[in-house]
Amino acid sequence: MSTESNKLKLKIPSITDEVENFIRDMGYNFNLLDFISDDYVSATPTSGDFPRAKRLYNTSPVYDGYIGWVNVRTGKAAPYWQQLKSYTVGDYIIPRVDNGHVFICVQSGTSGFTEPIFPVSTDVQFNDTRLASTWAATTQYKKNDIVLPTVDNGRFYICIQAGESGNTEPPWQTVDGATTYDKNASWATYRITRWKEAGSAVLFYPFGKIG
Template structure:
């Protein structure tokens, strides 16, 4: 009958064990060793699930950099939010400034021009249209202002030509990147991205400054 090692709890087969049982236990041993083996990366990961204390070693260590990174929070790694970027259902992001949460895209579209105020309540959903206002007639708009049509069409429009809007609402284009002309102003069309709070975000911090 097999016994276990003290630290890793690896199986130590007995001479009397059956061959099939021994092979299975050795296979389990190899998996445990592989799971705890060092991982080498060139930068902090932006995908995957990580347990707290997980260490990743710098594959290109140089003076002034770090030996590696250690995860300080069990959670999912994701890239930081970017403006006017195309996102699809299932994409994950984290805020530019860590708030402990990760967010999943639940409506394919484009992010807004200004980073949203990321909600932290569990499972809450919100649109990526921060600073957007409803369109108004004969109003002076400047570059990168964002408006929403008076009748929701699932899109936002970003000003690409400074000027005054017309006295009647334009017919809004509904193809991503297409231009709507509006008095002296012009707008580019984008489908709204929608986010959902999706749990804890992994948070890697550097360790071991190389002097």
């Protein structure tokens, strides 16, 4: 019967073990060694799940740089949210200001002009339309103002030509990128992205200052 090594808890086969048990123990050892082996990266990851205390070593260390990065929070890695970026269902992002959470896209679309205020409650869903207002008649709009139609159509609109809106609401375009003309103002069409809180985000810090 196999025993375990003191530090790594590797399986130590016994001379009396059968071949099948020996092969199984060796497979366990290889998987364990692979799991605990050092990983080398050029930057902090933007995908994958990482446990707390996971260390990643810098592939290109330089003077006044760092040996690598250590994760201080178990969770998922993801890229930062970006303005007016196309996202699809299943994409993950993290806020630019860390709040400890990662978010998954549950409705494909384009992110807003201003980063959302990301909620931290479990499984909360929200639209990426921060600072958007409902369209209003005879209103002076400036470039990059964001409006929503008075009747929801799953789109938001960014002002690309400043001016006064009409007396009546225009027939809104629904094709991404299409322009809606509204008296003196013009609007570009974007499908609304919807996000859901999806658990903890990793938090990597550099370690091992060089020099």
